[in-house]
Amino acid sequence: MRIDQESIEHDNIAGLSRRDFVKFCSTLAVGMGLPVGMGAQIAEAVTVQKRPPVLWLSAQECTGCTETLLRTSHPTLEKLILELISLEYHETLLVGAGRQAEDWREKSMKENKGKYILVVDGSIPTKDNGIYCKIGGKTALALLGEMAADAAAVIAIGSCASWGGVPSADPNPTGATPAHEVLKSRGIKTPVVNIPGCPPNPYNFLSTVLYFVTFKKLPELDDQSRPKFAYGRLIHENCERRPHFDAGRFAIQFGDEGHRKGYCLYKLGCKGPETFANCPIQLFNDVGSGAWPVGTGHPCFGCSEKGVGFTLPLHSPARPKYVTPPSIFPGIEAHKSGGASIAAAAVVAGLAGAALGAGAVTVKKLGEKEEGRKGTEE
Numbered sequence: 001m002r003i004d005q006e007s008i009e010h011d012n013i014a015g016l017s018r019r020d021f022v023k024f025c026s027t028l029a030v031g032m033g034l035p036v037g038m039g040a041q042i043a044e045a046v047t048v049q050k051r052p053p054v055l056w057l058s059a060q061e062c063t064g065c066t067e068t069l070l071r072t073s074h075p076t077l078e079k080l081i082l083e084l085i086s087l088e089y090h091e092t093l094l095v096g097a098g099r100q101a102e103d104w105r106e107k108s109m110k111e112n113k114g115k116y117i118l119v120v121d122g123s124i125p126t127k128d129n130g131i132y133c134k135i136g137g138k139t140a141l142a143l144l145g146e147m148a149a150d151a152a153a154v155i156a157i158g159s160c161a162s163w164g165g166v167p168s169a170d171p172n173p174t175g176a177t178p179a180h181e182v183l184k185s186r187g188i189k190t191p192v193v194n195i196p197g198c199p200p201n202p203y204n205f206l207s208t209v210l211y212f213v214t215f216k217k218l219p220e221l222d223d224q225s226r227p228k229f230a231y232g233r234l235i236h237e238n239c240e241r242r243p244h245f246d247a248g249r250f251a252i253q254f255g256d257e258g259h260r261k262g263y264c265l266y267k268l269g270c271k272g273p274e275t276f277a278n279c280p281i282q283l284f285n286d287v288g289s290g291a292w293p294v295g296t297g298h299p300c301f302g303c304s305e306k307g308v309g310f311t312l313p314l315h316s317p318a319r320p321k322y323v324t325p326p327s328i329f330p331g332i333e334a335h336k337s338g339g340a341s342i343a344a345a346a347v348v349a350g351l352a353g354a355a356l357g358a359g360a361v362t363v364k365k366l367g368e369k370e371e372g373r374k375g376t377e378e
């Protein structure tokens with residue numbers, strides 16, 4: 001598993017020319033809200049320094065979080081990840097097994113004490129002293145405490161590790177608990193960053209690691225310990241279907257005219273209005289535009305948001321946050337109060353002085369179009 005530092009040739013990094021590698025780092029820098037020029041600094045940091053040792057602990061998980069790192073296409077992200085970090089221990093990817101693997105983990109922890117990054121995927125079963133998940137005879141609960149205590153930072157990757165995810169769904173038979181809560185209850189103060197998602201976008205993981213390596217600190221986090229660069233905005237704010245939401249054009253059923261035309265999926269249960277993530281911008285699997293759930297025609301179910309994904313019914317309507325649709329359009333609830341509310345919206349729009357006439361005409365036209373769109377909007 002270990003790749004010698006020499007294997008990173010400075011003119012060919014993970015199959016990319018140095019120029020393309022700097023370009024790639026610049027893209028990651030922009031994704032993190034840094035100036036584009038920082039790309040060169042990141043590229044320099046990760047190729048000149050000793051690669052950061054990473055130990056990966058898998059608890060109650062489905063291996064999807066690992067797969068998401070390995071199943072990317074262009075530019076071979078898994079190669080970048082495996083060549084830019086020194087992955088010391090990872091149950092699924094290790095060549096060794098059994099005692100050999102555990103011995104290596106202990107040796108690596110000792111040699112890299114205080115310097116390694118601990119990545120955790122999966123939630124930690126805490127019921128009955130954690131007996132529901134054991135690795136090499138030790139519970140994941142004990143291993144997390146042991147491995148996190150000597151780490152420089154902990155990255156909880158995926159919704160299971162960040163807030164419990166699938167294993168914590170009601171009735172949570174194993175007492176599945178997120179990594180940060182376990183560490184807090186044990187008084188372990190190693191900083192934790194959560195990268196939720198099921199699975200999360202691998203670029204958000206890679207960006208966080210590269211930021212840490214370059215600047216020797218974690219990126220700015222929100223109140224749920226998520227990197228702000230990736231989770232600072234609602235999906236709804238960047239969704240390509242947002243103009244349809246604002247105009248009141250919705251798919252009502254899968255396969256109906258509105259669905260085929262790419263209208264907003266709010267009425268099919270899209271949780272984009274209450275889910276913070278960069279899915280519409282960062283996209284998945286390097287296959288181009290539209291490569292994210294809503295882009296393919298499926299409502300976002302809020303997999304990255306605590307209290308939304310795996311908690312709310314799949315097709316229940318979202319509870320929109322910060323929605324400020326233009327007042328010249330009928331509101332999303334307009335159909336409930338009929339023409340009166342559309343007339344009221346026209347009056348509100350009209351209060352903007354000279355815009356009165358134009359606003360009323362626009363609403364009237366929308367009202368006329370409503371007639372022709374039966375079955376696709378409400």
Ligand code: SF4
Binds near residue numbers: 197199
């Ligand atoms: Fe699997 Fe999703 Fe949990 Fe990752 S977050 S381990 S993909 S269930």
Ligand code: SF4
Binds near residue numbers: 239241242243263271
């Ligand atoms: Fe996009 Fe969903 Fe918001 Fe509609 S409700 S605009 S589909 S995020």
Ligand code: F3S
Binds near residue numbers: 300303
């Ligand atoms: Fe998950 Fe919604 Fe993004 S389902 S992958 S948070 S679009």
